[in-house]
Amino acid sequence: MxxxxxxxxPDDDLYRRMGPPDNEVPVALPQNVLLAxxxxxxxxLLGLQVSTTGVSFHLTVRVRASALRRxxxxxxxxxxxxxxxxxRFLMGVEFADxxxxxxxxxxxxxxxxxxxxxxxxxxxxxxxxxxxxxxxxEAPLRVVVRCPELGIGETAVELxxxxxxxxxxxxxxxxxxxxxxxxxxxxxxxxxxxxxxWFARR
Numbered sequence: 001m002x003x004x005x006x007x008x009x010p011d012d013d014l015y016r017r018m019g020p021p022d023n024e025v026p027v028a029l030p031q032n033v034l035l036a037x038x039x040x041x042x043x044x045l046l047g048l049q050v051s052t053t054g055v056s057f058h059l060t061v062r063v064r065a066s067a068l069r070r071x072x073x074x075x076x077x078x079x080x081x082x083x084x085x086x087x088r089f090l091m092g093v094e095f096a097d098x099x100x101x102x103x104x105x106x107x108x109x110x111x112x113x114x115x116x117x118x119x120x121x122x123x124x125x126x127x128x129x130x131x132x133x134x135x136x137x138e139a140p141l142r143v144v145v146r147c148p149e150l151g152i153g154e155t156a157v158e159l160x161x162x163x164x165x166x167x168x169x170x171x172x173x174x175x176x177x178x179x180x181x182x183x184x185x186x187x188x189x190x191x192x193x194x195x196x197x198w199f200a201r202r
Contacts, residue, residue, distance in 0.1 A: 015179050017053045017113050017133035025172040026051045029163065035145050036155045040067035043145055043152065045159075046127075050167040054113065054133030059091065061126040063150065068123060071149060078149055079126045088191050090146040090199050093132055096139030096161065101132070104191065104199050135168055136161035144198050154198055 020026065026049040033045040046058045063075055071078075079089045092102030093114060101107075101114035108114060112133075119128035140158040193200040 012179055014113075016177055019117070019131055020049070020056045021051050021053055021177060023174050023177050024051050025174065026056070027167040027170045029167055033143070033157060033159065035143060035157050036152045038151045040064040041150045041152060045143065048159075048164075050135070050164055050171065052135075052168050052171050052173070054131060054135055055164055056117075056129060056131045058119075059116075059126075059128045059130055061089070061121075061128075061150075063124050065124050073149055075121070075123065075126055078147060079121075079128065088147070089150070090144075090191075090193075091130075092144045092199060093136075094142040094144065095136045096141070097137055100201075102144070102199050104193070107199065107201075135165050138162040138165050146197065146199060156198075 029048040029050060031048065033048075034042065035045060036043045040063060042060075042062045044060050046060055049056045061075065061079060063071075068075075073081075081088060088103075090103060092100060092104070092107075094100040099109040099112055101109060101112040103114070103116065114132050115130070117129035117131060119126065121127055136159075139161050141161045141164070142156050142158055144154065144156045145152060146154045
């Protein structure tokens, strides 16, 4: 899953922000953030790592083993599957200035890079890396999640955007950035969403 907004032409600045910079040692923030919790499910952000061009973190989803038989989908299907089918795990971010991005294809503000990387898990847990660029303004950064199949209604939690930007001052740059080899990727089709959902707004 990835998003860079609509109608964005590739350039060196965009390539530089497509993932965590390999010419930097990021700054780790000592906080984990619980996004949502029910009797059977917990969702959290772990291991925030701040670079000069953005922030990376791990999304973790945990499900009680006894609750799995009540699901119509496996946890892997809910978190990893793409396309218009229902039941996807949705996640998005919103800057204080109104810019936003999510894992819904084509639903992000121009210039925002927000996508998942590698990850793994099993029947009861998923861990997935994420990258957001640029850094948010010095104001609250909203993180929104939704997955009705897991009993998670639309839920928002705020992160401290000012703390993220302060951490970037201590990033160690190892050498000048160099552009990677370019490539093309086609995003998946967007899912069907309720009209009143945060994720349905453009």
